[in-house]
Amino acid sequence: MNRVPDILLEWYQQQARTLPWRETKDPYAIWISEIILQQTRVNQGLDYYRRFMEAFPTVQELAAAPVEAVLKQWQGLGYYSRARNLHQAAQQVVSLYGGVLPGSSEELLKLKGVGPYTAAAVASIAFSERVVTVDGNVNRFISRLFSMAEDPLSARGRQEIVTLASAMAGQFSPGLFNQALMEFGALQCIPHPDCEICPLKNYCEAFRLDLVSELPVRKKKMKVRDRYFYYAVVRFQDQYWLRQRGAGDIWQGLYEFPLLETGSEIADFSELASALETLFSSRGSISLSSCSEVYVHVLTHQKIHAVFCVIQTSETPQFIDNNATPYSFSEISELPVSRLTDRYLHSGWINP
Ligand code: SF4
Incomplete structure:
Protein backbone atom coordinates (compact mmCIF):
# COMPACT_ATOMS: atom_id res chain seq x y z
CA MET A 1 0.00 0.00 0.00
CA LEU A 215 -18.60 -0.77 -3.85
CA PRO A 216 -19.07 1.80 -2.50
CA VAL A 217 -21.77 0.45 -0.16
CA ARG A 218 -24.93 2.53 -0.51
CA LYS A 219 -27.95 3.08 1.66
CA LYS A 220 -31.35 2.74 0.00
CA LYS A 221 -32.17 5.47 -2.49
CA MET A 222 -34.74 8.13 -1.57
CA LYS A 223 -38.07 7.85 -3.37
CA VAL A 224 -38.63 10.23 -6.26
CA ARG A 225 -41.69 12.49 -5.90
CA ASP A 226 -43.84 13.27 -8.97
CA ARG A 227 -45.06 16.89 -9.22
CA TYR A 228 -47.49 18.29 -11.80
CA PHE A 229 -46.95 21.92 -12.87
CA TYR A 230 -49.40 23.81 -15.07
CA TYR A 231 -48.14 27.22 -16.16
CA ALA A 232 -50.49 29.99 -17.31
CA VAL A 233 -48.70 31.89 -20.08
CA VAL A 234 -51.13 34.80 -19.98
CA ARG A 235 -50.82 37.22 -22.86
CA PHE A 236 -52.39 40.64 -23.21
CA GLN A 237 -51.24 42.72 -26.17
CA ASP A 238 -47.48 42.00 -26.26
CA GLN A 239 -47.00 41.32 -22.59
CA TYR A 240 -46.67 38.18 -20.49
CA TRP A 241 -46.87 37.91 -16.71
CA LEU A 242 -44.16 36.25 -14.65
CA ARG A 243 -43.50 36.00 -10.95
CA GLN A 244 -40.42 35.35 -8.86
CA ARG A 245 -40.36 32.09 -6.88
CA GLY A 246 -40.19 32.44 -3.13
CA ALA A 247 -38.23 30.58 -0.47
CA GLY A 248 -38.87 27.04 0.74
CA ASP A 249 -38.98 25.17 -2.57
CA ILE A 250 -36.94 24.64 -5.71
CA TRP A 251 -35.74 27.55 -7.91
CA GLN A 252 -35.87 30.26 -5.24
CA GLY A 253 -35.43 33.70 -6.80
CA LEU A 254 -35.95 32.54 -10.40
CA TYR A 255 -38.78 33.82 -12.58
CA GLU A 256 -41.58 31.75 -14.08
CA PHE A 257 -45.12 32.04 -15.43
CA PRO A 258 -47.92 31.88 -12.83
CA LEU A 259 -48.17 28.29 -11.69
CA LEU A 260 -50.87 25.88 -10.67
CA GLU A 261 -49.48 22.76 -9.02
CA THR A 262 -51.72 19.73 -8.69
CA GLY A 263 -51.37 16.35 -6.99
CA SER A 264 -52.06 14.45 -10.19
CA GLU A 265 -52.23 14.92 -13.93
CA ILE A 266 -55.06 16.97 -15.51
CA ALA A 267 -55.69 15.36 -18.88
CA ASP A 268 -58.95 17.11 -19.78
CA PHE A 269 -58.45 20.41 -21.68
CA SER A 270 -61.60 22.18 -20.37
CA GLU A 271 -60.88 21.08 -16.81
CA LEU A 272 -57.37 22.50 -17.22
CA ALA A 273 -58.73 25.78 -18.62
CA SER A 274 -61.05 26.22 -15.62
CA ALA A 275 -58.27 25.35 -13.18
CA LEU A 276 -55.86 27.89 -14.72
CA GLU A 277 -58.49 30.61 -14.66
CA THR A 278 -58.45 30.43 -10.85
CA LEU A 279 -55.03 32.11 -10.99
CA PHE A 280 -56.27 35.42 -12.38
CA SER A 281 -59.27 37.41 -13.52
CA SER A 282 -59.97 39.80 -16.35
CA ARG A 283 -62.89 42.07 -17.17
CA GLY A 284 -62.57 41.09 -20.82
CA SER A 285 -62.62 37.75 -22.59
CA ILE A 286 -60.26 34.92 -21.72
CA SER A 287 -59.34 32.19 -24.16
CA LEU A 288 -56.99 29.29 -23.70
CA SER A 289 -55.47 28.93 -27.15
CA SER A 290 -52.98 26.08 -26.82
CA CYS A 291 -51.08 23.90 -24.38
CA SER A 292 -47.60 22.54 -24.84
CA GLU A 293 -46.56 18.94 -24.76
CA VAL A 294 -45.65 17.60 -21.31
CA TYR A 295 -42.11 18.64 -20.34
CA VAL A 296 -40.52 16.13 -17.98
CA HIS A 297 -37.83 17.69 -15.80
CA VAL A 298 -35.91 15.50 -13.38
CA LEU A 299 -34.32 16.90 -10.23
CA THR A 300 -32.54 14.96 -7.49
CA HIS A 301 -35.63 13.68 -5.68
CA GLN A 302 -38.38 15.09 -7.85
CA LYS A 303 -39.80 14.44 -11.28
CA ILE A 304 -41.67 17.45 -12.61
CA HIS A 305 -44.31 17.06 -15.32
CA ALA A 306 -44.93 20.54 -16.72
CA VAL A 307 -47.42 21.91 -19.23
CA PHE A 308 -47.42 25.51 -20.45
CA CYS A 309 -50.76 26.91 -21.65
CA VAL A 310 -51.05 30.14 -23.63
CA ILE A 311 -54.05 32.19 -22.54
CA GLN A 312 -55.11 35.32 -24.41
CA THR A 313 -57.04 38.08 -22.61
CA SER A 314 -58.74 41.14 -24.10
CA GLU A 315 -58.21 43.26 -20.95
CA THR A 316 -55.35 43.56 -18.46
CA PRO A 317 -55.41 40.46 -16.23
CA GLN A 318 -55.36 40.74 -12.44
CA PHE A 319 -53.44 37.97 -10.67
CA ILE A 320 -54.78 36.54 -7.43
CA ASP A 321 -51.47 36.59 -5.53
CA ASN A 322 -50.58 40.11 -6.84
CA ASN A 323 -47.11 38.82 -7.38
CA ALA A 324 -46.98 38.71 -11.17
CA THR A 325 -45.41 41.46 -13.27
CA PRO A 326 -45.82 42.08 -17.03
CA TYR A 327 -42.82 41.69 -19.37
CA SER A 328 -42.33 41.84 -23.11
CA PHE A 329 -40.92 38.71 -24.74
CA SER A 330 -37.47 40.32 -25.10
CA GLU A 331 -37.49 41.39 -21.43
CA ILE A 332 -38.21 37.79 -20.39
CA SER A 333 -34.95 36.65 -21.99
CA GLU A 334 -33.07 38.92 -19.56
CA LEU A 335 -34.63 37.30 -16.48
CA PRO A 336 -33.04 34.38 -14.61
CA VAL A 337 -35.28 31.36 -15.21
CA SER A 338 -35.10 27.63 -14.51
CA ARG A 339 -33.85 25.28 -17.21
CA LEU A 340 -37.43 24.01 -17.56
CA THR A 341 -38.81 27.49 -18.36
CA ASP A 342 -35.82 28.17 -20.59
CA ARG A 343 -36.56 25.00 -22.60
CA TYR A 344 -40.13 26.18 -23.09
CA LEU A 345 -39.08 29.71 -24.11
CA HIS A 346 -36.75 28.27 -26.74
CA SER A 347 -39.30 25.80 -28.04
CA GLY A 348 -41.20 28.27 -30.24
CA TRP A 349 -44.54 27.71 -28.46
CA ILE A 350 -44.77 31.44 -27.85
CA ASN A 351 -44.76 33.41 -31.09
CA PRO A 352 -44.04 36.99 -30.08
S1 SF4 B 1 -11.61 -0.43 -8.55
FE1 SF4 B 1 -10.68 1.53 -9.03
S2 SF4 B 1 -8.75 1.55 -7.93
FE2 SF4 B 1 -9.48 -0.56 -7.96
S3 SF4 B 1 -8.47 -1.44 -9.76
FE3 SF4 B 1 -10.45 -0.75 -10.43
S4 SF4 B 1 -10.10 1.34 -11.19
FE4 SF4 B 1 -8.33 0.75 -9.96
Whole structure:
Protein backbone atom coordinates (compact mmCIF):
# COMPACT_ATOMS: atom_id res chain seq x y z
CA MET A 1 0.00 0.00 0.00
CA ASN A 2 2.85 2.41 0.66
CA ARG A 3 3.57 2.61 -3.09
CA VAL A 4 0.03 3.86 -3.75
CA PRO A 5 0.60 7.64 -3.21
CA ASP A 6 3.63 7.65 -5.54
CA ILE A 7 1.77 5.76 -8.26
CA LEU A 8 -1.22 8.04 -7.84
CA LEU A 9 0.84 11.22 -8.20
CA GLU A 10 2.73 9.79 -11.17
CA TRP A 11 -0.59 8.97 -12.83
CA TYR A 12 -1.84 12.51 -12.07
CA GLN A 13 1.21 14.16 -13.64
CA GLN A 14 0.61 12.18 -16.82
CA GLN A 15 -3.20 12.10 -17.05
CA ALA A 16 -4.59 15.22 -15.34
CA ARG A 17 -6.76 17.43 -17.48
CA THR A 18 -5.57 20.98 -18.12
CA LEU A 19 -8.18 23.16 -16.46
CA PRO A 20 -8.01 26.93 -15.84
CA TRP A 21 -8.53 26.66 -12.07
CA ARG A 22 -5.58 24.28 -11.85
CA GLU A 23 -3.31 26.98 -13.19
CA THR A 24 -3.97 29.46 -10.42
CA LYS A 25 -3.50 29.80 -6.69
CA ASP A 26 -6.14 32.54 -6.51
CA PRO A 27 -8.47 31.34 -3.71
CA TYR A 28 -11.42 33.21 -5.23
CA ALA A 29 -11.05 31.44 -8.60
CA ILE A 30 -10.62 28.06 -6.90
CA TRP A 31 -13.66 28.68 -4.71
CA ILE A 32 -15.83 29.59 -7.73
CA SER A 33 -14.67 26.49 -9.65
CA GLU A 34 -15.34 24.20 -6.68
CA ILE A 35 -18.87 25.52 -6.20
CA ILE A 36 -19.67 25.21 -9.92
CA LEU A 37 -18.29 21.66 -10.05
CA GLN A 38 -20.22 20.44 -7.01
CA GLN A 39 -23.17 19.21 -9.06
CA THR A 40 -21.87 19.73 -12.57
CA ARG A 41 -19.65 17.79 -14.94
CA VAL A 42 -16.31 19.41 -15.80
CA ASN A 43 -17.13 19.87 -19.51
CA GLN A 44 -20.31 21.77 -18.77
CA GLY A 45 -18.82 23.63 -15.81
CA LEU A 46 -15.86 24.93 -17.82
CA ASP A 47 -17.93 27.35 -19.92
CA TYR A 48 -19.87 28.54 -16.89
CA TYR A 49 -16.64 29.07 -14.96
CA ARG A 50 -15.12 31.18 -17.75
CA ARG A 51 -18.27 33.28 -18.15
CA PHE A 52 -18.69 33.71 -14.40
CA MET A 53 -15.08 34.82 -13.92
CA GLU A 54 -15.45 37.23 -16.83
CA ALA A 55 -18.61 38.72 -15.33
CA PHE A 56 -17.29 38.81 -11.74
CA PRO A 57 -13.46 38.70 -11.84
CA THR A 58 -13.07 39.58 -8.15
CA VAL A 59 -14.91 38.88 -4.93
CA GLN A 60 -15.65 42.62 -4.68
CA GLU A 61 -17.37 42.65 -8.06
CA LEU A 62 -19.41 39.58 -7.15
CA ALA A 63 -20.45 41.12 -3.83
CA ALA A 64 -21.54 44.37 -5.49
CA ALA A 65 -23.58 42.72 -8.27
CA PRO A 66 -27.39 42.39 -8.01
CA VAL A 67 -28.43 38.82 -7.17
CA GLU A 68 -30.42 38.65 -10.44
CA ALA A 69 -27.21 39.17 -12.41
CA VAL A 70 -25.57 36.31 -10.51
CA LEU A 71 -28.56 34.02 -11.08
CA LYS A 72 -28.54 34.93 -14.77
CA GLN A 73 -24.93 33.77 -15.08
CA TRP A 74 -25.92 30.57 -13.28
CA GLN A 75 -28.92 29.90 -15.50
CA GLY A 76 -29.03 26.26 -16.64
CA LEU A 77 -26.57 24.99 -14.03
CA GLY A 78 -29.32 24.05 -11.56
CA TYR A 79 -29.11 23.98 -7.75
CA TYR A 80 -29.54 27.75 -7.69
CA SER A 81 -29.01 28.02 -3.95
CA ARG A 82 -25.32 27.65 -4.83
CA ALA A 83 -25.43 30.97 -6.71
CA ARG A 84 -27.40 32.78 -4.00
CA ASN A 85 -25.02 31.47 -1.34
CA LEU A 86 -21.96 32.47 -3.38
CA HIS A 87 -23.32 35.97 -3.66
CA GLN A 88 -24.01 36.23 0.08
CA ALA A 89 -20.63 34.69 0.93
CA ALA A 90 -18.88 37.25 -1.30
CA GLN A 91 -20.64 40.00 0.68
CA GLN A 92 -19.44 38.33 3.92
CA VAL A 93 -15.87 38.28 2.58
CA VAL A 94 -16.06 42.00 1.79
CA SER A 95 -17.74 43.08 5.02
CA LEU A 96 -16.03 40.72 7.51
CA TYR A 97 -12.65 39.87 5.94
CA GLY A 98 -11.74 43.10 4.12
CA GLY A 99 -12.32 41.55 0.70
CA VAL A 100 -9.73 38.78 1.17
CA LEU A 101 -10.82 35.13 1.38
CA PRO A 102 -9.86 33.68 4.77
CA GLY A 103 -6.84 31.39 4.64
CA SER A 104 -7.95 28.41 6.73
CA SER A 105 -10.63 25.75 6.28
CA GLU A 106 -12.01 26.62 9.72
CA GLU A 107 -12.68 30.24 8.71
CA LEU A 108 -13.82 29.33 5.21
CA LEU A 109 -16.49 27.10 6.76
CA LYS A 110 -18.11 30.22 8.23
CA LEU A 111 -18.97 31.50 4.74
CA LYS A 112 -22.47 30.94 3.43
CA GLY A 113 -22.72 27.76 1.36
CA VAL A 114 -19.18 26.59 2.11
CA GLY A 115 -19.21 23.04 3.46
CA PRO A 116 -16.34 20.80 4.57
CA TYR A 117 -15.53 19.73 1.01
CA THR A 118 -15.24 23.24 -0.45
CA ALA A 119 -13.40 24.59 2.60
CA ALA A 120 -10.88 21.74 2.36
CA ALA A 121 -10.43 22.15 -1.41
CA VAL A 122 -9.79 25.91 -1.23
CA ALA A 123 -7.61 25.69 1.89
CA SER A 124 -5.47 22.84 0.57
CA ILE A 125 -5.05 24.09 -3.01
CA ALA A 126 -4.71 27.85 -2.37
CA PHE A 127 -3.17 27.83 1.12
CA SER A 128 -1.49 24.37 1.32
CA GLU A 129 -3.41 23.43 4.47
CA ARG A 130 -3.09 19.73 5.41
CA VAL A 131 -6.72 18.73 5.06
CA VAL A 132 -8.23 16.13 2.72
CA THR A 133 -11.05 16.79 0.28
CA VAL A 134 -13.78 14.20 0.12
CA ASP A 135 -16.19 14.27 -2.81
CA GLY A 136 -18.16 11.50 -4.52
CA ASN A 137 -15.18 10.52 -6.67
CA VAL A 138 -12.89 10.22 -3.66
CA ASN A 139 -15.52 8.20 -1.79
CA ARG A 140 -15.78 5.70 -4.62
CA PHE A 141 -12.03 5.36 -5.10
CA ILE A 142 -11.10 5.02 -1.42
CA SER A 143 -14.04 2.68 -0.69
CA ARG A 144 -12.77 0.33 -3.38
CA LEU A 145 -9.08 0.65 -2.72
CA PHE A 146 -9.59 -0.44 0.89
CA SER A 147 -12.76 -2.49 0.31
CA MET A 148 -14.68 -0.50 2.90
CA ALA A 149 -17.74 -2.11 4.48
CA GLU A 150 -19.22 1.26 5.58
CA ASP A 151 -21.37 3.52 3.42
CA PRO A 152 -19.04 6.52 2.81
CA LEU A 153 -22.01 8.86 3.20
CA SER A 154 -22.65 7.73 6.80
CA ALA A 155 -20.87 9.57 9.64
CA ARG A 156 -18.63 6.57 10.39
CA GLY A 157 -17.91 5.97 6.72
CA ARG A 158 -16.95 9.59 6.19
CA GLN A 159 -14.59 9.48 9.16
CA GLU A 160 -13.01 6.31 7.80
CA ILE A 161 -12.47 7.90 4.37
CA VAL A 162 -10.84 10.98 5.95
CA THR A 163 -8.54 8.80 8.08
CA LEU A 164 -7.48 6.58 5.15
CA ALA A 165 -6.98 9.47 2.73
CA SER A 166 -5.04 11.53 5.31
CA ALA A 167 -2.73 8.60 5.97
CA MET A 168 -2.08 8.27 2.24
CA ALA A 169 -1.46 12.00 1.80
CA GLY A 170 1.47 11.90 4.22
CA GLN A 171 3.94 14.67 3.50
CA PHE A 172 2.94 15.25 -0.12
CA SER A 173 1.76 18.73 -1.18
CA PRO A 174 -1.83 18.80 0.14
CA GLY A 175 -3.34 20.62 -2.84
CA LEU A 176 -1.62 18.40 -5.37
CA PHE A 177 -2.49 15.20 -3.51
CA ASN A 178 -6.15 16.16 -3.12
CA GLN A 179 -6.45 16.98 -6.80
CA ALA A 180 -4.81 13.68 -7.70
CA LEU A 181 -7.29 11.78 -5.51
CA MET A 182 -10.30 13.55 -7.03
CA GLU A 183 -9.01 13.25 -10.59
CA PHE A 184 -8.32 9.54 -10.20
CA GLY A 185 -11.89 9.01 -9.02
CA ALA A 186 -13.22 11.16 -11.86
CA LEU A 187 -11.23 9.57 -14.70
CA GLN A 188 -10.03 6.10 -13.73
CA CYS A 189 -12.01 4.72 -10.77
CA ILE A 190 -15.33 5.63 -12.39
CA PRO A 191 -18.64 3.82 -11.68
CA HIS A 192 -17.83 1.09 -14.26
CA PRO A 193 -14.03 1.20 -14.41
CA ASP A 194 -11.60 -0.61 -16.66
CA CYS A 195 -9.55 -2.14 -13.85
CA GLU A 196 -7.24 -3.99 -16.25
CA ILE A 197 -5.56 -0.72 -17.21
CA CYS A 198 -5.54 0.68 -13.65
CA PRO A 199 -2.04 1.38 -12.30
CA LEU A 200 -3.32 0.52 -8.80
CA LYS A 201 -4.95 -2.81 -9.56
CA ASN A 202 -2.25 -4.74 -7.68
CA TYR A 203 -3.00 -2.70 -4.55
CA CYS A 204 -6.78 -2.53 -4.83
CA GLU A 205 -8.73 -4.70 -2.36
CA ALA A 206 -12.00 -4.45 -4.28
CA PHE A 207 -10.27 -5.69 -7.42
CA ARG A 208 -8.59 -8.54 -5.55
CA LEU A 209 -11.86 -9.60 -3.92
CA ASP A 210 -13.95 -9.07 -7.08
CA LEU A 211 -16.11 -6.48 -5.31
CA VAL A 212 -15.60 -3.51 -7.65
CA SER A 213 -19.24 -3.40 -8.82
CA GLU A 214 -20.51 -3.76 -5.22
CA LEU A 215 -18.60 -0.77 -3.85
CA PRO A 216 -19.07 1.80 -2.50
CA VAL A 217 -21.77 0.45 -0.16
CA ARG A 218 -24.93 2.53 -0.51
CA LYS A 219 -27.95 3.08 1.66
CA LYS A 220 -31.35 2.74 0.00
CA LYS A 221 -32.17 5.47 -2.49
CA MET A 222 -34.74 8.13 -1.57
CA LYS A 223 -38.07 7.85 -3.37
CA VAL A 224 -38.63 10.23 -6.26
CA ARG A 225 -41.69 12.49 -5.90
CA ASP A 226 -43.84 13.27 -8.97
CA ARG A 227 -45.06 16.89 -9.22
CA TYR A 228 -47.49 18.29 -11.80
CA PHE A 229 -46.95 21.92 -12.87
CA TYR A 230 -49.40 23.81 -15.07
CA TYR A 231 -48.14 27.22 -16.16
CA ALA A 232 -50.49 29.99 -17.31
CA VAL A 233 -48.70 31.89 -20.08
CA VAL A 234 -51.13 34.80 -19.98
CA ARG A 235 -50.82 37.22 -22.86
CA PHE A 236 -52.39 40.64 -23.21
CA GLN A 237 -51.24 42.72 -26.17
CA ASP A 238 -47.48 42.00 -26.26
CA GLN A 239 -47.00 41.32 -22.59
CA TYR A 240 -46.67 38.18 -20.49
CA TRP A 241 -46.87 37.91 -16.71
CA LEU A 242 -44.16 36.25 -14.65
CA ARG A 243 -43.50 36.00 -10.95
CA GLN A 244 -40.42 35.35 -8.86
CA ARG A 245 -40.36 32.09 -6.88
CA GLY A 246 -40.19 32.44 -3.13
CA ALA A 247 -38.23 30.58 -0.47
CA GLY A 248 -38.87 27.04 0.74
CA ASP A 249 -38.98 25.17 -2.57
CA ILE A 250 -36.94 24.64 -5.71
CA TRP A 251 -35.74 27.55 -7.91
CA GLN A 252 -35.87 30.26 -5.24
CA GLY A 253 -35.43 33.70 -6.80
CA LEU A 254 -35.95 32.54 -10.40
CA TYR A 255 -38.78 33.82 -12.58
CA GLU A 256 -41.58 31.75 -14.08
CA PHE A 257 -45.12 32.04 -15.43
CA PRO A 258 -47.92 31.88 -12.83
CA LEU A 259 -48.17 28.29 -11.69
CA LEU A 260 -50.87 25.88 -10.67
CA GLU A 261 -49.48 22.76 -9.02
CA THR A 262 -51.72 19.73 -8.69
CA GLY A 263 -51.37 16.35 -6.99
CA SER A 264 -52.06 14.45 -10.19
CA GLU A 265 -52.23 14.92 -13.93
CA ILE A 266 -55.06 16.97 -15.51
CA ALA A 267 -55.69 15.36 -18.88
CA ASP A 268 -58.95 17.11 -19.78
CA PHE A 269 -58.45 20.41 -21.68
CA SER A 270 -61.60 22.18 -20.37
CA GLU A 271 -60.88 21.08 -16.81
CA LEU A 272 -57.37 22.50 -17.22
CA ALA A 273 -58.73 25.78 -18.62
CA SER A 274 -61.05 26.22 -15.62
CA ALA A 275 -58.27 25.35 -13.18
CA LEU A 276 -55.86 27.89 -14.72
CA GLU A 277 -58.49 30.61 -14.66
CA THR A 278 -58.45 30.43 -10.85
CA LEU A 279 -55.03 32.11 -10.99
CA PHE A 280 -56.27 35.42 -12.38
CA SER A 281 -59.27 37.41 -13.52
CA SER A 282 -59.97 39.80 -16.35
CA ARG A 283 -62.89 42.07 -17.17
CA GLY A 284 -62.57 41.09 -20.82
CA SER A 285 -62.62 37.75 -22.59
CA ILE A 286 -60.26 34.92 -21.72
CA SER A 287 -59.34 32.19 -24.16
CA LEU A 288 -56.99 29.29 -23.70
CA SER A 289 -55.47 28.93 -27.15
CA SER A 290 -52.98 26.08 -26.82
CA CYS A 291 -51.08 23.90 -24.38
CA SER A 292 -47.60 22.54 -24.84
CA GLU A 293 -46.56 18.94 -24.76
CA VAL A 294 -45.65 17.60 -21.31
CA TYR A 295 -42.11 18.64 -20.34
CA VAL A 296 -40.52 16.13 -17.98
CA HIS A 297 -37.83 17.69 -15.80
CA VAL A 298 -35.91 15.50 -13.38
CA LEU A 299 -34.32 16.90 -10.23
CA THR A 300 -32.54 14.96 -7.49
CA HIS A 301 -35.63 13.68 -5.68
CA GLN A 302 -38.38 15.09 -7.85
CA LYS A 303 -39.80 14.44 -11.28
CA ILE A 304 -41.67 17.45 -12.61
CA HIS A 305 -44.31 17.06 -15.32
CA ALA A 306 -44.93 20.54 -16.72
CA VAL A 307 -47.42 21.91 -19.23
CA PHE A 308 -47.42 25.51 -20.45
CA CYS A 309 -50.76 26.91 -21.65
CA VAL A 310 -51.05 30.14 -23.63
CA ILE A 311 -54.05 32.19 -22.54
CA GLN A 312 -55.11 35.32 -24.41
CA THR A 313 -57.04 38.08 -22.61
CA SER A 314 -58.74 41.14 -24.10
CA GLU A 315 -58.21 43.26 -20.95
CA THR A 316 -55.35 43.56 -18.46
CA PRO A 317 -55.41 40.46 -16.23
CA GLN A 318 -55.36 40.74 -12.44
CA PHE A 319 -53.44 37.97 -10.67
CA ILE A 320 -54.78 36.54 -7.43
CA ASP A 321 -51.47 36.59 -5.53
CA ASN A 322 -50.58 40.11 -6.84
CA ASN A 323 -47.11 38.82 -7.38
CA ALA A 324 -46.98 38.71 -11.17
CA THR A 325 -45.41 41.46 -13.27
CA PRO A 326 -45.82 42.08 -17.03
CA TYR A 327 -42.82 41.69 -19.37
CA SER A 328 -42.33 41.84 -23.11
CA PHE A 329 -40.92 38.71 -24.74
CA SER A 330 -37.47 40.32 -25.10
CA GLU A 331 -37.49 41.39 -21.43
CA ILE A 332 -38.21 37.79 -20.39
CA SER A 333 -34.95 36.65 -21.99
CA GLU A 334 -33.07 38.92 -19.56
CA LEU A 335 -34.63 37.30 -16.48
CA PRO A 336 -33.04 34.38 -14.61
CA VAL A 337 -35.28 31.36 -15.21
CA SER A 338 -35.10 27.63 -14.51
CA ARG A 339 -33.85 25.28 -17.21
CA LEU A 340 -37.43 24.01 -17.56
CA THR A 341 -38.81 27.49 -18.36
CA ASP A 342 -35.82 28.17 -20.59
CA ARG A 343 -36.56 25.00 -22.60
CA TYR A 344 -40.13 26.18 -23.09
CA LEU A 345 -39.08 29.71 -24.11
CA HIS A 346 -36.75 28.27 -26.74
CA SER A 347 -39.30 25.80 -28.04
CA GLY A 348 -41.20 28.27 -30.24
CA TRP A 349 -44.54 27.71 -28.46
CA ILE A 350 -44.77 31.44 -27.85
CA ASN A 351 -44.76 33.41 -31.09
CA PRO A 352 -44.04 36.99 -30.08
S1 SF4 B 1 -8.47 -1.44 -9.76
FE1 SF4 B 1 -10.45 -0.75 -10.43
S2 SF4 B 1 -11.61 -0.43 -8.55
FE2 SF4 B 1 -9.48 -0.56 -7.96
S3 SF4 B 1 -8.75 1.55 -7.93
FE3 SF4 B 1 -8.33 0.75 -9.96
S4 SF4 B 1 -10.10 1.34 -11.19
FE4 SF4 B 1 -10.68 1.53 -9.03
